[in-house]
Amino acid sequence: MTGHQFLFWVFAAVTCGGAIAVVLTQNVVRMAFWLIVSLGASAGLFFLLNADFVGTAQLLVYVGGTLVLLVFGVMLTASGPFSKMQTRPGELFLAGIVAFLLLGLLGSSVCSVDWDRVVASTNAGQPITTHHALNQGYNRPEEGNTGHPLGMAFLGMRPDRDLAPGTKTLSTGYLLPFEIASVHLLVVLIGAAYLARAKRRIHPNES
Amino acid sequence: MNPASTFGIVQPAFSREGACSLCATQGPTRNLNDMMPLIAANSLGEYVLESLLYWKLPGNESIAFTIAALIHVVLILTFFGVAPLIFIWLERKVAGRIQDRLGPTRVGGRFGWLQTLADGVKLIQKEDLCPADADRMLFRMSPYLVFVASFGAFIALPFGNGFVVQNLEVGLFFMLALMSLEVLGVVFAGYSSGSKWALFGGMREAAQVVSYEIPMAICALVPVIATGSLNLVEVGHFQAGGFWNWLIFQNPFTFVAFFVYFTVATASVKRAPFDLAEAESELVAGFHTEYSGIRWSYFFMAEYASMFAVSGIAVFLFLGGWYDGVGIIESLDRFVSVNGCGWLGQYSVNVIGLAIFIAKGTSLVFFQMWVRWTLPRLRIDQVMMTCLKYLLPISCVLFLGATVWPLFLYSLPMTAKQTDVRPPMGNRVYNPKPAAVKPSEKSHSTSHPAPSAVIIKEGSGKEA
Numbered sequence: 001m002t003g004h005q006f007l008f009w010v011f012a013a014v015t016c017g018g019a020i021a022v023v024l025t026q027n028v029v030r031m032a033f034w035l036i037v038s039l040g041a042s043a044g045l046f047f048l049l050n051a052d053f054v055g056t057a058q059l060l061v062y063v064g065g066t067l068v069l070l071v072f073g074v075m076l077t078a079s080g081p082f083s084k085m086q087t088r089p090g091e092l093f094l095a096g097i098v099a100f101l102l103l104g105l106l107g108s109s110v111c112s113v114d115w116d117r118v119v120a121s122t123n124a125g126q127p128i129t130t131h132h133a134l135n136q137g138y139n140r141p142e143e144g145n146t147g148h149p150l151g152m153a154f155l156g157m158r159p160d161r162d163l164a165p166g167t168k169t170l171s172t173g174y175l176l177p178f179e180i181a182s183v184h185l186l187v188v189l190i191g192a193a194y195l196a197r198a199k200r201r202i203h204p205n206e207s
Numbered sequence: 208m209n210p211a212s213t214f215g216i217v218q219p220a221f222s223r224e225g226a227c228s229l230c231a232t233q234g235p236t237r238n239l240n241d242m243m244p245l246i247a248a249n250s251l252g253e254y255v256l257e258s259l260l261y262w263k264l265p266g267n268e269s270i271a272f273t274i275a276a277l278i279h280v281v282l283i284l285t286f287f288g289v290a291p292l293i294f295i296w297l298e299r300k301v302a303g304r305i306q307d308r309l310g311p312t313r314v315g316g317r318f319g320w321l322q323t324l325a326d327g328v329k330l331i332q333k334e335d336l337c338p339a340d341a342d343r344m345l346f347r348m349s350p351y352l353v354f355v356a357s358f359g360a361f362i363a364l365p366f367g368n369g370f371v372v373q374n375l376e377v378g379l380f381f382m383l384a385l386m387s388l389e390v391l392g393v394v395f396a397g398y399s400s401g402s403k404w405a406l407f408g409g410m411r412e413a414a415q416v417v418s419y420e421i422p423m424a425i426c427a428l429v430p431v432i433a434t435g436s437l438n439l440v441e442v443g444h445f446q447a448g449g450f451w452n453w454l455i456f457q458n459p460f461t462f463v464a465f466f467v468y469f470t471v472a473t474a475s476v477k478r479a480p481f482d483l484a485e486a487e488s489e490l491v492a493g494f495h496t497e498y499s500g501i502r503w504s505y506f507f508m509a510e511y512a513s514m515f516a517v518s519g520i521a522v523f524l525f526l527g528g529w530y531d532g533v534g535i536i537e538s539l540d541r542f543v544s545v546n547g548c549g550w551l552g553q554y555s556v557n558v559i560g561l562a563i564f565i566a567k568g569t570s571l572v573f574f575q576m577w578v579r580w581t582l583p584r585l586r587i588d589q590v591m592m593t594c595l596k597y598l599l600p601i602s603c604v605l606f607l608g609a610t611v612w613p614l615f616l617y618s619l620p621m622t623a624k625q626t627d628v629r630p631p632m633g634n635r636v637y638n639p640k641p642a643a644v645k646p647s648e649k650s651h652s653t654s655h656p657a658p659s660a661v662i663i664k665e666g667s668g669k670e671a
Contacts, residue, residue, distance in 0.1 A: 002268070002269050003268070003269035003272055003273060004269075006269075027342070029342070029345065029395070029398055029399070030342070030344065030345060033344075033345060033348065033395065036352075036388075036391060052375050052376055052377050052381070053376075053377050053380070056375075056377050056380050056381045056384045057380075057384075059381075059384040059385065059387075059388065060380070060383070060384035060387060063388055063391070064384055064387035064388050064390075064391070064420075065387075065417075067391060068387075068390055068391060068394065068413055068416075068417055069417070071391070071394050071395070071398065071413070072394070072410070072413045072414070072417070074398075075394070075397075075398055075406065075409065075410055075413070076410070146376060146377075147376035147377050147436070147437050147438070148376075148436075
């Protein structure tokens, strides 16, 4: 077993164990803690795949952002000292059915893919591109030199496609989806601020 | 992993910027015609593997990289332990002097320089208490969470030219992400203590840090726009030469961004005047009210190490990284690579750079202490207002300005020749072509056309 495989098994076990602990715990804040463990370990899996940017985004968005808000919300709204989540047997039964159906779906779709062919067609393990414009960061491409290509793709250009020798077309990149998502988030933010602001009205006739 | 063919070969190294030490992580293109021989190791792991092969010791890549990882961990842990030791002593001396006292004077002979160690021994001996009302598991885990988050940030922090555990392409992003996890430990500590004071401290911390993260990230992006890289070693190389090359003097927006960043960073490591989470006069001790002994000291180790981490980011983003500002490091670099002093020469230059970087970071930490003992603590509403109504808009304006600035310079008739719309850093460094623009010449690169424009032309030409 190489070091990579060993680390993969460690991270995979921690991810799954944390996820199971989230389900089995009844205390909401402890759930959040186990969610940290699970999400952090899956970020570790991304780092193991040299997907630095995705792993870091996972840490920042899910662990550093969403979970902090979750815990914050629990702390603000909890009535007792340590809020518990009690599930009734019926809910447990329904949720179990849905979860196992989803598991079956995921498992069957994973098993139905011919992975050898996919791996061969995607050149797994090969650098993301061979074009010189992308190989000039400080890190070698196989060490996760994904910052520049991702940034350019967000700006609306796919360097691995558009700059490859013999390419005649420009692909669209991710600029439009990115902008749509950010405008959507802005709308949500403004709406939340409008709903949450203090409803104090000044009545000049009173007092 | 590198192909084994490069191991064990003494290879001529690359251009001057690439001439890093054994610890360095280097670019893919190697200029074989350069004069300096260097062991062809990209990282400590490869160096260990080479040495194992050289001494005919049993070992494969996994063992070599495990050894390298252990070496890195021990080095960083040592720094992580020693830096708070010194900073806490410094804090007490600074506090004493500012309040017209002497501070610690006796322990360890003069200046009380062993005071922190004595305190540490005392803290280890103390009983590890856990309140009866507390959520035991979370209460015990949260100091480790804070500690690990703060420690993890040091993985991507370069301590000099190539002295970095993992030279991530997204190093800055990684550091900011990991330091944002610290707040979770604090919130858990506040929540699980089963104490009202601690709960208030934790909630204040959550509200404060979540809001201050936004201007911090935006301010950190202002110099990133100027360099085009999130890799802190690249950002450091960008600032070679005199202090006028430092990113703080790059344009007016980075100059303002430094001060905004420093304010926000002070708040994000919960230092006074933003230390609402542990406001002694209101909340006893805030989130760590119920902690004692070694767990309590983990919070403080993490706090002081984080102070150095945010200061280190500031040094790399604004204050020239490991460069001294008068060109000594740069000329030493050039001397070493021209005269072929081997890896030892380059290594010594890097050690000098390390000392300069640590000195700069420490002086920023000192400045944070100075601020702490000079300014009164804000109220919580003032803290939130400062962030959301002032620092956030200011940082957005700075970000916008930094984006528009090169275009603005480009449009002026008198500066159109002197400036170019700069491409990402990666296009200029490690370019084997002779037209490569070295970082030292970046501020007066007049002769080269803007490489980003070249890329655009390339693309549009292909389209047509």
